[in-house]
Amino acid sequence: MIKPEIVEAKQVGEIITQIEQNGFTIRALELVQLEIEDAEEFYAVHQDRPFYKDLCTYMSSGPVVAMVLEKDNAVAEFRKFIGATNPAEANEGTIRKQFGKSIEENAIHGSDADETALEEIEFFFPGMLE
Numbered sequence: 082m083i084k085p086e087i088v089e090a091k092q093v094g095e096i097i098t099q100i101e102q103n104g105f106t107i108r109a110l111e112l113v114q115l116e117i118e119d120a121e122e123f124y125a126v127h128q129d130r131p132f133y134k135d136l137c138t139y140m141s142s143g144p145v146v147a148m149v150l151e152k153d154n155a156v157a158e159f160r161k162f163i164g165a166t167n168p169a170e171a172n173e174g175t176i177r178k179q180f181g182k183s184i185e186e187n188a189i190h191g192s193d194a195d196e197t198a199l200e201e202i203e204f205f206f207p208g209m210l211e
């Protein structure tokens with residue numbers, strides 16, 4: 082998921098170019114405006130964290146780009162490609178290093194496990210996996 086500040090900054094194309102150049106195949110793509118309740122559901126795993134409320138406000142502040150990407154070992158490969166949560170700690174050349182502004186506004190989200198990816202695909206593209 083490409084986060085709202087990137088859509089606002091018109092950097093979606095640059096990031097999608099890098100996604101494709103790094104061997105990921107786009108299987109689904111949609112521009113979506115999350116309501117705050119949607120962001121709360123998507124990030125429910127973080128509901129007890131101090132940043133949860135701010136995170137949900139931010140993630141519903143403008144449209145995001147949701148994508149289903151395919152590659153061998155996609156989850157791990159994508160996490161390596163996007164870099165550490167905090168852009169300041171992300172490796173050179175990663176998406177978060179290049180485009181992230183802060184630990185919160187870090188440009189992009191990637192599923193953290195195959196099982197989470199299935200849930201997140203169902204969240205954005207209901208029925209796609211049936």
Ligand SMILES: Nc1ncnc2c1ncn2[C@@H]1O[C@H](COP(=O)(O)OP(=O)(O)OP(=O)(O)O)[C@@H](O)[C@H]1O
Pocket residue numbers: 132136165166184185186187189190191192193
């Ligand atoms: N300490 C923090 N302060 C503010 N926001 C944070 C903090 N830690 C994480 N976040 C925000 O919450 C999101 C989810 O945090 P998580 O720990 O799952 O990181 P991640 O797995 O690297 O990111 P994502 O799940 O978005 O791919 C982060 O991407 C970031 O936007």
